[in-house]
Amino acid sequence: MTTPRSRTIKPKTEQSTAQRLSSVVKSVRDSMRKDKGLSGDADRLPMLTWLMFLKFLDDLEETAQAEAEFEGRTYRPVLEGVYRWQGWARSDLTGDDLLAFVNQEKYELRPGEEMPGLFAYLKGLQGEGQRDRRTVVAEIFRGVQNRMQSGYLLKEVVQKLDALDFTSSDESHTLGALYEGMLKDMRDSAGDAGEFYTPRAVVRFMVKALDPHLGETVLDPACGTGGFLVEAFEHLREQVKTTEDAELLQSRSVLGGEAKPLPYLLAQMNLTLHGLESPQIDSGNSLRHNLADLGDRDRVDVILANPPFGGEEEKGIQNNFPADKRTGETALLFMQLIMRKLRRAVSKTRGGRAAVVVPNGFLFADGVGARIKAELMAEFNLHTIVRLPNGVFAPYTSIPTNILFFERGEPTGTVWYYEHALPEGRKNYTKTQPVQFEEFAPLLSWWTNREENERSWRVDASVLAANSYNLDVKNTSAAQDFEHMPPEQLLADILDKERRILSLLEELQAELGQQMAEVHA
Structure with a gap:
């Protein structure tokens, strides 16, 4: 097995435009379409989501680490060593070696030396509390799996995603809008x-x-x-x-609950891309x-x-x-x-x-x-x-x-x-x-x-x-809109009118019968 080895990366270019970001995401989805393990947007979007999440987390870690060094503090990243995005996505790993590192419980660095695979490591993270980022990452990846079958296409995808810069608020906002569009595409097709x-x-x-x-x-x-x-x-x-307002917004402004693994993952990423640093989504049945x-x-x-x-x-x-x-x-x-x-x-x-x-x-x-x-x-x-x-x-x-x-x-x-x-x-x-x-x-x-x-x-x-708390009350003062009425409601309305007409005809027939009887009497 090949040992993950970092390579030199060129500095990021100037801030991305919405057009370039859209092009990057489209290119990534095009690469995913070539993989036999992904059959549609319902497969591709979750795959794109967990990859983007790890890239976002690494950008966040890089910024936090730089701030800590500037202030003379010690900073312990959520993900360490080769498990950070920059540790594996920017390494020489590709093909079967990359798939083995991502998928397998144990990855063999060299004969006799093993380490947890990426997903095994992520699922095994333990934080000090429920909202510790390590706990959140572990919760997310317990419901995630890599569906791509080609390690070469996976490598192609991560290299393209490496161009995203989540440290830019403008870029994150644009990505949030793009992600909303992808969610709708998935819903429409899944x-x-x-x-x-x-x-x-x-x-x-x-x-x-x-x-x-x-x-x-x-x-x-x-x-x-x-x-x-x-x-x-x-x-x-x-x-x-104010700064205090911004801290209040991030602390406990929105809470959610979602028991299904896929929408749970999508909600985490959706909120993250819109600027919520630590989404508080309960992964259990509410x-x-x-x-x-x-x-x-x-x-x-x-x-x-x-x-x-x-x-x-x-x-x-x-x-x-x-x-x-x-x-x-x-x-x-x-x-x-x-x-x-x-x-x-x-x-x-x-x-x-x-x-x-x-x-x-x-x-x-x-x-x-x-x-x-x-x-x-x-x-x-x-x-x-x-x-x-x-x-x-x-x-x-x-x-x-x-x-x-x-x-x-x-x-x-x-x-x-x-x-x-x-x-x-x-x-x-x-x-x-x-x-x-x-x-x-x-x-x-x-x-x-x-x-x-x-x-x-x-x-x-x-x-x-x-009326036994029947809240299905119609507006009696409004004219009925027959043109927009559902077919079953329209039919019921016609039948009701027919019954009323029949009832009136029967009453009229009975009255005429009585009058004729009086005449003959």
């Missing part, structure tokens, strides 16, 4: 990968409506690839004015904790979420919830968790607030669903329900969806409904014509100056309670 995607326009609207403030903590307990957290982080970053054990220390100020719906949780998870509200339906369990995690209102301080995407089924759910909604309206102010039109989540699901906005503290008095309209002339949103953030301008304008109109209406909480 089938069930769409389960952890919420359109950016919807995400941005929800963040703007809740308006998190610097110093507050934002949580997404089912964060997927981190879309809500990235948008919240960017929103909070606009409020940074539903694994007993609800009764969650106290004030576990609560947060703001929750933004699109919990998975249609899933089925095991009995062990269900037992973490109150006996009268146990169910296998993932969305109902997440709703209970979100309610529990919102900070209580103390003195003059407002309680925690949330914006949560739910399917139509939650609005009219009975049984456990109705009991959850009863608790929601008794202990929280469910002040707004935004009804989204067809196709917002195309092509991932055609299920009609809504956004619930609620705040802990006062019980619900009145629920405002707002029906977000499709653009004029459109019958649906599609993959190629998705919802745009600008379309939410009328809703954001109405948000702070509410009036009933053809798109908004309000319902007293007592009316909803009397």
Whole structure:
């Protein structure tokens, strides 16, 4: 086996432009397409992600080490020796030797001398606490594997990625935007990968409506690839004015939970590329904790979420919830968790607030669903329900969806409904014509100056309670939009009208029959 040996690298050129970065990333993806172990973007993007992560970490380490030397301090890097990016990616290792170093549990330097392989080393890192970078790196790489089969193509890829410079804030910001685009490409082409995607326009609207403030903590307990957290982080970053503000932003501004290894890795990289130095993403199932054990220390100020719906949780998870509200339906369990995690209102301080995407089924759910909604309206102010039109989540699901906005503290008095309209002339949103953030301008304008109109209406909480907490309330003052109505709803409406017509005809027939009988009498 060949020993990894560093080689001299030319100094980086001047700061990269967006065009050059795009070219680098495209070139890397083109190289990956040649490898037989990667069958699509769902394979290529995770591969690109862990490589970029190691390059980012090395750039960060290099900067920290230089600062420590300047200040006369001792600095211990997270990754040491040959396991740093510059130690192996810039070495002479290539082909089968490179694959062996990356993949194998033990790498043989020379006969009788072995060392852990790269992945074995990374997975075995142990930090002093959960948020120690060594712990984070170990968590990330426990769910990662190298799928490239050609060590020569792998070498080609790492050499191209070595041109990236994560020490440049402008470059990192540009890479963040490029990465968002790659995430969308993967979601569009990877089938069930769409389960952890919420359109950016919807995400941005929800963040703007809740308006998190610097110093507050934002949580997404089912964060997927981190879309809500990235948008919240960017929103909070606009409020940074001082060094202290910048430190506050980095300390505990956004938190997430994601149990699946792939989206967990993608969320880590997504937040990292957008400037969060140590993303705090829990890699366990957010539903694994007993609800009764969650106290004030576990609560947060703001929750933004699109919990998975249609899933089925095991009995062990269900037992973490109150006996009268146990169910296998993932969305109902997440709703209970979100309610529990919102900070209580103390003195003059407002309680925690949330914006949560739910399917139509939650609005009219009975049984456990109705009991959850009863608790929601008794202990929280469910002040707004935004009804989204067809196709917002195309092509991932055609299920009609809504956004619930609620705040802990006062019980619900009145629920405002707002029906977000499709653009004029459109019958649906599609993959190629998705919802745009600008379309939410009328809703954001109405948000702070509410009036009933053809798109908004309000319902007293007592009316909803009397109807078994069925929140699926239509706007009776608005004309029905038959052109945009879903086929099954249109058919049901036609059948209902036909039944009413038949009933009227039967009444008329009976009345005529009675009149004829009187005449003959």
